[in-house]
Amino acid sequence: MPGYEHVTASGHPVLSDFRSDTVTRATPAMREAMASAEVGDDVYGEDPTVNALQDRVAELTGMEAALWMTTATEANFVAIMAHCGRGDEYITGDVYHVYVDEAGGASALGGVVPFPLPTDQRGSLHIDQVLAAIKEDDVHHPITRLLSLENTVHGEVQPVDHLTGVAAAAQNAGLAVHLDGARLFNAGVAAGVPIAGFLDQVDSVQLCMSKGLGAPQGAVLAGSHEMIRTAHRLRKMVGGGVRQVGHLAAAAMHALDNHIERLVDDHAHAQLLAAGLKDAGFDPSQATNMVFVPVNDTLQQPLLDHLARQGMAVGDFQPDLRLVCHLDVDGSDVDLLVRAFASFEG
Ligand SMILES: *Cc1c(COP(=O)(O)O)cnc(C)c1O
Numbered sequence: 001m002p003g004y005e006h007v008t009a010s011g012h013p014v015l016s017d018f019r020s021d022t023v024t025r026a027t028p029a030m031r032e033a034m035a036s037a038e039v040g041d042d043v044y045g046e047d048p049t050v051n052a053l054q055d056r057v058a059e060l061t062g063m064e065a066a067l068w069m070t071t072a073t074e075a076n077f078v079a080i081m082a083h084c085g086r087g088d089e090y091i092t093g094d095v096y097h098v099y100v101d102e103a104g105g106a107s108a109l110g111g112v113v114p115f116p117l118p119t120d121q122r123g124s125l126h127i128d129q130v131l132a133a134i135k136e137d138d139v140h141h142p143i144t145r146l147l148s149l150e151n152t153v154h155g156e157v158q159p160v161d162h163l164t165g166v167a168a169a170a171q172n173a174g175l176a177v178h179l180d181g182a183r184l185f186n187a188g189v190a191a192g193v194p195i196a197g198f199l200d201q202v203d204s205v206q207l208c209m210s211k212g213l214g215a216p217q218g219a220v221l222a223g224s225h226e227m228i229r230t231a232h233r234l235r236k237m238v239g240g241g242v243r244q245v246g247h248l249a250a251a252a253m254h255a256l257d258n259h260i261e262r263l264v265d266d267h268a269h270a271q272l273l274a275a276g277l278k279d280a281g282f283d284p285s286q287a288t289n290m291v292f293v294p295v296n297d298t299l300q301q302p303l304l305d306h307l308a309r310q311g312m313a314v315g316d317f318q319p320d321l322r323l324v325c326h327l328d329v330d331g332s333d334v335d336l337l338v339r340a341f342a343s344f345e346g
Pocket of ligand 1: 070071072073074076097098150180182183208210211218219
């Protein structure tokens with residue numbers, strides 16, 4: 001983007017940033033929507049733009065109500081706290097964001113015990129695994145209250161039938177089900193299903209506005225009226241009551257209007273990238289907007305340095321490199337990155 005330059009850890013200017021779909025900067029049209037947003041004090045419930053966004057997300061998800069959150073991390077934390085009390089347990093996947101990447105918030109701040117289950121190649125949990133993990137009613141055990149799922153998982157779509165099956169089994173066993181849908185729109189676009197199609201057996205879902213959708217910040221949590229009322233108090237407790245938040249909600253609304261269908265472009269770029277890397281002798285795997293490239297230990301750093309010298313920023317996900325396609329990379333960035341890989345002599 002003109003007028004903006006940043007550098008890699010090794011001090012090289014970044015031409016193309018493939019580290020994450022969070023690195024996007026608001027488009028001119030999004031900035032215009034933010035600047036002209038009608039706003040009010042949302043702690044008084046008086047911000048028309050955030051109210052409209054919440055209504056929109058409730059409708060999109062088929063849930064009764066929705067609530068703005070500062071981040072997807074805050075949304076997941078508040079959701080777990082809304083479903084569980086201190087000493088209760090939630091089941092999740094061992095690679096899921098809520099367990100690995102949220103600083104243990106639910107246990108550190110909420111006293112909720114995580115029970116992470118091993119996920120398969122595709123990032124999935126299976127019904128028998130989940131059912132076997134639910135604790136019996138015995139004074140020795142924490143009370144299992146919640147199953148927290150994720151879609152996509154590292155780019156992998158959890159198909160509707162699979163997700164619904166696992167969620168229904170958990171609900172039938174008396175658990176609540178939360179879905180971390182930070183990238184649920186990628187799953188929807190890839191599967192050709194509206195996002196509500198994934199949510200039939202889900203009690204709450206959070207959608208991140210600052211991943212593929214390209215807004216600068218925020219997430220929206222959706223669930224029943226009762227759950228969202230509880231979530232509202234919890235959000236206040238953690239300092240997430242924001243005043244004229246409509247400026248950010250306007251960016252999210254603009255993203256919902258303009259940046260969902262275009263996720264197919266990111267997926268197509270990721271496919272192109274994987275094909276190019278394959279031709280260059282690498283062994284990439286690709287799912288939705290993500291490409292993972294296994295690189296042996298000794299070559300990892302030299303390859304990263306080589307890519308940085310070409311102005312290519314990529315994610316270091318030992319033992320893989322992670323390449324993520326998004327709004328701010330196009331076909332020419334993909335070409336540059338493939339050429340940078342191809343010119344590596346390791
Ligand atoms: C990025 C991400 C989050 C957290 O998002 P923030 O808005 O950065 O807090 C949660 N879950 C998943 C699956 C994510 O990828």
